[in-house]
Amino acid sequence: MKSSNFLIALLLTGFTLQVSSQELTGKVMSFDQFMEIVKTHHPIAKQANLKIQVGEATMQQARGGFDPKLFNDVSQKYFNDKNYYSLIDAGVKIPTWFGIEVKGGYEQNKGNYLNPENNTPSNGLWYAGISLPVGAGLFIDERRAELRKAQLFQEMNTAERQLMVNELLFESGKAYWDWFEAYNIYRVYQEAVALANVRYQGVKQNALLGDQPAMDTVEAGIQMQNRQLALRQSKLDYDNAAAHLMVFLWADGTIPLELENGTQPEVNENILGKGVDPYYFAQRDTLLIKHPKLKQFQLKMEQIAIDQRLKREQLKPTLNLKYNALSEAINSTPFEEYNANNYNWGLEFSMPILLRKERGALRLAEYKMQEAELEYGNQTAEVLYKINSALNEWEATKDQLDIYTQTVLDYNRLLNGERQLFNAGESSLFMVNSREVGFISAQIKQIEILAKNHKARLKTTYSFGLLGEQ
Template identity: 50%
Template sequence: MLIFSQVGPSWAQEFETKKILTFEEYIDLVKANHPVARQAENQLEIGDADVQQARGAFDPKIFNNTKQKNFKGTKYYSIIESGLKIPTWFGIELQGGYDLNEGAYLNPQNVTPADGLWYGGISVSLGEGLFIDERRAELRKAQLFRKMTEMERELMLSELIYEAGKAYWKWFESYSVMQTYEEAIEIAEERYEGVRRSSLAGEVAAIDTTEARIQVQNNRIGFNEARLEFENASELISVYLWLEGVTPLEIAEGTIPAYQEATGVPIDEQFLGETEALIEQHPKLRRSGFKVDQLEIDRRWSREQLKPELNLKYNILTESIDEIPSAEYSMNNYNFGLEFEMPLFLRKERGKLKLANLKIADARLDLENYRANLKYKAKAALNEWKTSNEQLNIYRETVENTRRLLEGERRMFMAGESSLFMVNSRQMSYINAQIKFFEYISKNRIARLKTFYRFGLIGE
């Protein structure tokens, strides 16, 4: 059984799974437990938190202001103002409240009836802030940021799967090469024993034993190098295996990839027929597009600030009866306010608008640059996928042909019509063809992963 060991100084917690780790099982583990995968999921929560924070600007607010002055037994004044303000998306603020003021030296404008004074009304900006204000701008930008975090999540997962997948197929390649040399060693050792016995019997020249021994040694050298590559690749695989995103795991000795089941994958025609459309849906492009939209909101708010500030406030007033607001309202009982303000030169506002325009221009240029680079990289990845599959098909035939040549050379050698040198030469050709075949399986699978990555898709 395959055991993943929890890395720690003096303790280990183990759990078991299959000895053969398939690519699908491996990627599922990476998606479920790798810290980057968990960070990617956190991006959505970051976006939600940002929207929630921006929505907070529209939260209703209750308030109370109390001011009192007493001196030498005299109540100079007592001013109590309480109420509720409700901002709305349309830039209108609803408000209502209660005032109760009294005292010997109370300012006449603050005088209220003995039971206090209730009011309710609106406050609205008729100039700057009528169509958009800072609160609405920030909320819209936060909503766009939420979409940007979705794109960031996809980018992070896509890159993680690509890097983890590359590690797996390099692991597969090194193991396949190691197995190829291991099988070659067994065959070479059997041949060496056979040649040695024949030499002792005087049936072949003694020098042939040296030739056979060299072949064994060459295969052992190749095996040792492949084993080193496999061990290092296994260490890299462990980097992507975690327990619940907090504890690194390592693969126990003896764990192998599903190398006998691995084959190449032909190119998906979807990518060839919908290249342009897929590139336009790339998370990086969409994220940049949302950034431009955010800057457009900033520009709109900057334009709005070129208008004068003109704020209207109107409240209907009514007395309190038994602490319950009177239902008898009169339009003649009100307070009214009108505020107007406007800079003479608008230098700050015009400079802010100019800066917003420049930022948008830069962002659009970046967007076009991203698009061109993504298109090139995506098409290059498609070319790699297509070519690697073609090469793989060629080498599949090459492996079979070199195997046939080797078998034929062996029969000729057994019949005394060939030399050991030729058998060894055919053997090396067969080994090299096998190694190249596994190399192209790895290249083909990595090219497929790269294509998904270049298109910003979360593949296997």
């Protein structure tokens, strides 16, 4: 009986050493490799990059408000073989950031019935001057407001891109660690089934030799069946986790990819738990302010502030001053014989009496600012809660992992001790199996906590909105 028990114990111990020392024969895809593939090739990552291009296009459109413009106005009338009038006015207008519009051109008018005020020298008339708003529009106008808002929109799109990539990498990162957890649990059950099969074969051999009752083979068979059932469930979980992982695998954002045969995540023995990076505690307030979601609200409030400033400017009366220096065209050289006494000027004034439209628009802008400020405060509180929650989870899982690593070692000592007792004939297969069940459960729990630790680390970086920057 003792020799038979010794044989079984030797087989179990040897097989355990063999399984635990196996090397992976498939291709290993690390977490960093997987995340780089997602960040580079996933459609959402490609879509996020378009946000930058949209911002640049919006800026280009807004800058167009300051593009110089050529103009040419020709008006002629002929009737009964008579030239009633011919009015030609051509030139260029140049808007500036300071609200001043520079204008220059050439005017030539003639005809039998020309309005005297349109008379020009026979060679035509050169003019150059400015238009200056000294009332509404002096400090800000629609053109300047749109350009500044476009600059803020470009920054908002940069933050939006960061948020999209941040969300994508968080979801894909969780999928990797689910895959990692399912694969390593599957490995544990593979070993457990193999050990149960060795035990079953040993017990059956002993029963044939008459060293053990036949009922022991039934118990050993049930144990093997239970572990086979658990193995099949773990294989299902692993296959589903791999299928979910493939959702994030693309080539150039257009071609969905599948995992190559034999591709596996890293084994848990090669992955260490991660403690909380002190940088996150030291820079928490600074990182909170820079969070892309909060940055979007800050930029939105800046846009509203520009609208407020524009609405206040529109409470002023419209008062535009125009001045043009004039010079007769001689030898096709503009202003060759310029005289300071030759000019025209004008003053344009208008103002609504009640200003109800303008005052109403200003009040709406003020309400929008109050609404944005309240939402910003609420979003700040939510982001801060998520950050603190993630940091707490990260810290807790690292402590749990440290504790349970020791627990696994202790379970292993119990198992080895029980095998030694069994070898000496002082224990039973039931006790060895019981110790094995405890050891298997401890291994699985350790893998789950290890995966949670890395998810908590990922979640912390995500909560700070920094995944898109990595």
